[in-house]
Amino acid sequence: MDSAKLDQAVQDWLRLDRVRTFPTPSNATTRAEIEELVSSGDTAELQKRFSHRIAFGTAGLRGAMQAGPAHMNDLTILQASQGLAKYAEETVQGAKVRGIVVGHDHRHNSAQFARLTAGVFRKRGWKVYELQGLVHTPMVPFSAKQLNAALGVMITASHNPAKDNGYKVYWENHIQIIPPHDSGIARAIEESLEVDEEAWTPPAASDGWNGTEDLIQQYMDVVASLSLHKETNAKCPLLFTITPMHGVGLPFALRALDAFGFPRDKVSIVAEQASPDPDFPTVRFPNPEEAGALDLALAHADRVGSTIVLANDPDADRFCAAEKQQDGEWMVFTGDQLGALLGSWAIERHRQTGAPIEKLAMCASTVSSKMLEAMARKEGFAFRETLTGFKWIGNELQKLEDEGFTPLFAYEEAIGFANGTTIKDKDGITALALFVEMATALSRFGKPLSVHLDSLYYEYGYHATSNSYFICRDPAKTDRIFSQLRFGNPDTDSSTAPAALLRLPTSLAGYPLTLVRDLTVGYDSSAPGPAHAPRLPVDRGAHMVQFALGSMEEEEEGAEGGERRDGVEVMGTVRTSGTEPKIKFYLEARGKNRVFVRQKLVKVREALGREWLRADENGLERP
Structure with a gap:
């Protein structure tokens, strides 16, 4: 970008950026950032922030919270919401009446970004279902499906570092967006960059909708329907350690285990990581996959005598687990190993229904293990491979359902798992509850999870x-x-x-x-x-x-x-x-x-x- 274009881009930004007045005056820092860069003559940094716009790609936006069009901030949220609304109004029949579901996690600025998003849609005459309080990411596509909403937006950066935030979009089929909608929305955003004064003071809800708790209970009812052994889970002999990794997942995980019939005294919580904390103080990266991320949970489990550790990432759409071995060492399961275990449990759940195995279907991303494919060949159920990402997996699950299959399970190696047919997106809470039930059922035969995994290797290669x-x-x-x-x-x-x-x-x-x-x-x-x-x-x-x-x-x-x-x-x-x-x-x-x-x-x-x-x-x- 040449100097003249850069100067114009900076002036346009300062013209549009405003101080929002809710819940307390804010956003002055983003203006100050740009003004300081201009006064100090830091052209290199200005080029980084203004030479491109934050890309609207996989599931929406994600990036560091800084001033400038290349980052996540109030202005880019408003512009993205205006473009998304414009594109949906042109593309989805009855979009405004069907409405949009908006939810958020606990990250810095998440509540504010959600409020700004809801305000843009309300101003344009949309029905807005603004989920109250902190929710885990799967609640947005679930709620959108229950309400038949045209769109869903979740403000979260999942397991990214604390400096990041994101804007995750679900389409009218309640699945993450895929082409051509991503490029169509990106074009609409470019056509919607002007932001008026009213956008900075978004209107509050005026229709009195307060259905968040009802939707959470409906979600828990769906979770409960996945259980095979609710009557016997109360006699679980195991003690589980749980960490939500400073995220929003703990209340949902505990309610899910309640729905499965597990007693609360069978769960030991890692207190240092139990409460939502946007700074993630005990981990370098709030991602259960990262080396060292589970150290605190494993040490806690050793102290209390727990043999299984369960972890969700901060927005609880991913799930990870570890099991203590006979030699006292911990085995942290990879995403592919968890996929094999949960896939085998999905076969068992399907068998319990009495439906033909030919009606069962599963999916995995192309970079995931071919273990599910091997299971499908031997057992006779349908298997589909997709590109990486749950936007592709979710849409393939929908195709399978449209073809008359029952798509009970799908996963990608990055510890993302979909269970059941209601939510066609990764859900760390359903994965956690089913994993606990599987571990409990195996324990009645004296069979650890790692031994069961070995038996699956023997069976399927x-x-x-x-x-x-x-x-x-x-x-x-x-x-x-x-x-x-x-x-x-x-x-x-x-x-x-x-x-x-x-x-x-x-x-x-x-x-x-x-x-x-x-x-x-x-x-x-x-x-x-x-x-x-x-x-x-x-x-x-x-x-x-x-x-x-x-x-x-x-x-x-x-x-x-x-x-x-x-x-x-x-x-x-x-x-x-x-x-x-x-x-x-x-x-x-x-x-x-x-x-x-x-x-x-x-x-x-x-x-x-x-x-x-x-x-x-x-x-x-x-x-």
Whole structure:
């Protein structure tokens, strides 16, 4: 952005930004930030804040709370709400009458952002259902479905750092938005940047609606309907440790366990993390997946004699768990391991209904383990793979339901799980309650969860995963890395180059590839026809390459007489993150021999960074 355009953008911002007057005067800090940057002549920082607008992408907006159009603040919230309302009015029949559900978590500015959002829609004549108090994210799509609302907006940044906030959007089908709505809303926002004075003092509700507690009870009724053993759960022999990770989930988790019939004395709460705290003081990152995030909960469990730890992320749409092993060490389950366990429990729940197994359906994202797919092949139920993210999973679940299936379970490896057919989005509360019931049922047979997981591997094949990332803070370098990988030329533009230019690798770690799929340019070696068009959607705005190394006949080390064994199949995905400066990779190996599965997985992981990403040569940071 040249200096003249930058100056104009700054002046437009200061012209529009105002001091809001509720619940106390605020927003002066955002004006002060920009005025200070202007007076100090910090052009570099102004360029960062004004050269682009915060992207309306996966499920909406998410970013740091700072002044400027590139960040989350009152003005960008107002502009986003105006654009969302405009687009919905043009696209959804009867949108204003159907209305919008607005909820928020406990983060800094969440309540204010929610109030501003509700005010924009009220001013435009919409019916607004403003959920009172702190709610977990699944309450918004659930409430929107119960009320047949046209839209839902949840103010949350999920498990992001304390400096962030977000604006998560659900469409009229009560599922996260997918194309073309995301780009349509983004265009409408660009057409809705002018904000009048009245927007800063949003009107309060005038219709007397106060149905939040009724909706929460309806949600709990749905949760209770998922239980298989409510009558016997009261005799649970286990003690569970729970942490909501300084978030909003604890009241919902406790009520869910009540709905399942579990006594409160079977739950021990990590007091230091029990109350909502937007600063997340006891963890570096409020994400149960991050190293060290569960340390406090594990120590608490050791003190009170609990053998299972349960954790939700701050907005309680994700779930994580750990189990104490016989040797006293803790096993923290990965998202894929939890997916296998909860998937097996979904099969059991479906069997209890007496419905044909052919009517059962499950989904998993393409970067998740193929364990569910293996279960589906053996048991005979339907399985669908989707792109990464619950916006894709949720819409696939809806398609399955429309086709007459019962989609009881879906997950992605980033500890997101959908259970039941009511909410087609990840829900950490239903996952927690079902996990507790499964652990309790297994304990009656003296079977720990880890042992049950081993039995699933025996039944459906051993699957081992290795997921991580490299940090690349220069987007241009990331583009060059992927262009080199797919075209053999770092200067080829992946966003426009045709598939005919692809020169994708044919091997990795010395093993020939049996499949290679590029979901950026649009190529799938396994697809029929000369175009090799992939079944999954193509996204030119993100990098994603998938591959498989086939099951091969390899000589077993030390085998007498050159004895042969079945080989190990490895599947993988390397992609960019939509919200962080990361090149992520997801690897899975499966086979009969666990030792060889792990060995080949390590070999391929090392080769991926060395051969394909050239991590050292490109100066990529490791976590």
